[in-house]
Amino acid sequence: MNNQQVRAHVLIIEDDPVQARLYQQGLSNCTFDVARNGDEALKHLERRTPALILLDHILESGDQGLGLLPDIKRLAAHVPVIIVSGTLAIADQIRALSGPGAAHYVIEKPVDLDLLERTAKTALEDCGLGEAVAALRSLERAELIETGERERLFTERLARQHALINRLRSVTARPNITQLAQEFGVDRRSIRRDLHDLVTRGQLPGDIIGKEEDEAPR
């Protein structure tokens, strides 16, 4: 339990169990849910928001990944989506990557696992929450949103939480709240509340807080 690493949660939407398993083996340091069709995928999304979605275009029972994309984006707008497809024409790929509700990447079959891994890493670190924070900061700079204390605090906290996730994923050691508080320039209570938020959102495993609380009185 102490060796448990903070892992990103990935939702794989793929009708072929062999390929789904291969993705799981190829993407180390992640936890997985596998959905075989659109309905399953949406159920998983309602239950838990993943950090990354791997979406095959051709699914079970005639579902198509591109058709599913708007629903995914409705339930989890900030989660990066990698479309895996062998048959999408260039024009369809461009369509999938364009406009609001667009996917982030399209990877063609046969899948090169190294490429998939690199892409997933980039997506986890820089897309999703990272993009959202960047957008909020950009909006603040453009003064398109109120820069009152509460909103600023929200953006700061969001940015901090994103950085926390990236930090905790890259190391297997327990999170040292005091050290993190010094590093981010906030008090320990804020860090603890961030961790709690992340656990509540399903972006961190629940036992990480327990560990911290054990450590906290020390």
Next chain:
Amino acid sequence: MEISATNEAVRRAMARTRWLHGVLILLVLVLGLISLQAGRRLEQVRAELAKSRWHQWIEESRTLRERGEPGWFQSARERLGQARLIRSDHVLRQAWLDCLLQYPARREEPAVPYRVLIFPAGLQRGPLRFNFSADGSRLIAQIDARNVVWNLGEPQRPPRLSAGMERVLEPPVVGRVAGSRLQARVTETGKLEIQDNVSNALVIELRGRSQLQVETVAWSADGTWIADSGWIAGASGPQQRVIELWHIPALRAGLALLDLDWADADPSVPPKTPRDPGSWLRPFRLALGSFLVLAVTSAVITHQHLVYRRYLEAQKAAAAQAEALEQARERVAHADKMRALGTLAAGVAHDFNNLLSVIQMSRQLVERSLPVTAPAREHLTNIAQAVDQGRSVVRSILGYSRDGRPGGAPNRIAEIVDETLNLLRRQFLGGIELEARVSKDLVLQGISRGRLEQILLNLLVNASEAMGGRGRLSLCAEVVETVPSFTITPARPGPWIELRIGDSGPGISSDILPRIFEPFFTTKNLGNQRGTGLGLATVWRIVTEEGLGLGVHTAPGLGTEFLLYLPVSATGAGPSSSEKSSETQPPPSPTSPVQPKPPTP
């Protein structure tokens, strides 16, 4: 086929109609002759009938006259007008004259053809003598040694005649009427006869009447008088107390109504046989009617012929359209088949891709687990190569273009051809004699360079493989306006650039020609030379998608020529330098993900 059967029936019907036509003409001719004869016979019958009617009329007229009915003469005249049919019937003529000439002199009209002068009652009977005055205007009668003079112009009391004017007329009296010489006499039975002495024909025979009989006829002595004034006088009655005067021209006119006259001039000429003007008109009318019927019948039959001919033409047109429809249906069926095969190919590609994906990922996982120096890595490399080849097969199945840009910019076709040939020269065209005649002025419009290159690549590789790497390959391009037939009809009308790619290979036999564009259809089944059967299918797909035209000319042993019809640029403008630079961009690597969204740091 149904249409040809109908045509045969129509042709038979037309032959029958022609035969009917002939029969009808004969029938009409026979009918015409029969009606001519029938007309003549009818005429005779009608004459007989009229004759009997005529007798009846005369009797009626007589009865009316004897009863003293006022309208008898008028009705007799009217019936006379209907009596023109009667000719040369002496008895009838006589009866009519009888009827006519007994007209009592009650009426005073000057048009009355003659007068009956009644002597005053109490006149003593004595020798009666007539004479006319020298100018012919008066009649002088000598009765009981008294001269009584009548003005012939109008009735008046007879004046006394002077002694010197008396003249006794002796019968027979001879006069002249219109060049012929007439002789008038009173017969023993009391009839008055006027005879033409030249033709010796009896002109008038006035039969004696119940009470009055003509006994004396007066003429002018030299006969000239009659010719001048045209009067003739006679006395009749038991005591010769009735003097009758006849006006010869009026008499003649009355006779002419009956179609009667005496000869006027040359005695050697036999008297004319008068004819009923209706008699020659009737057969003419009948003949005319027959020919009218004939003409109408001919017109109807001709019209029928025309209708039949138009019907036949319509049939022919319908057959041609049906054939065109059949061809179109075949084309559609072929296109459907190609589309179905395309869908199948896409399905195959999808499954194949998934399999390749599993192989690739599994290989990578194995590779990760192996130490760097493991000899098994060599096998893994083989697997990687096989997956790469598999990917290229899938790509050709799906026909991804090297360059997905939608067309629009004008391109010089010569440059594209050169580039493609350069690309293939080393690998495919080594032992092939190449002949390319493409004008530098030909400019394409509306198709991307990459798509055309892909078509050319496939066609050239196909030609090269068909020739087994040895032979002659020709490329030439020109602008054409019309093309007799297409395998794929272009979406836009001409003119097009016709690009002909001919090889000197074995040609394509007609039994496999319809299948050469099907996916996975290949004739190269030997060993390493096995084809994918996707080259021409890709050509078909791109040509269809881009709305281009395609034709194939081939025969076994004579090589094969593919003809590509490309949209020609209206402006003819050459490519700009920017397009040249864009064509040098390398195609996107198949293994790199498409990333229009750069990741935000």
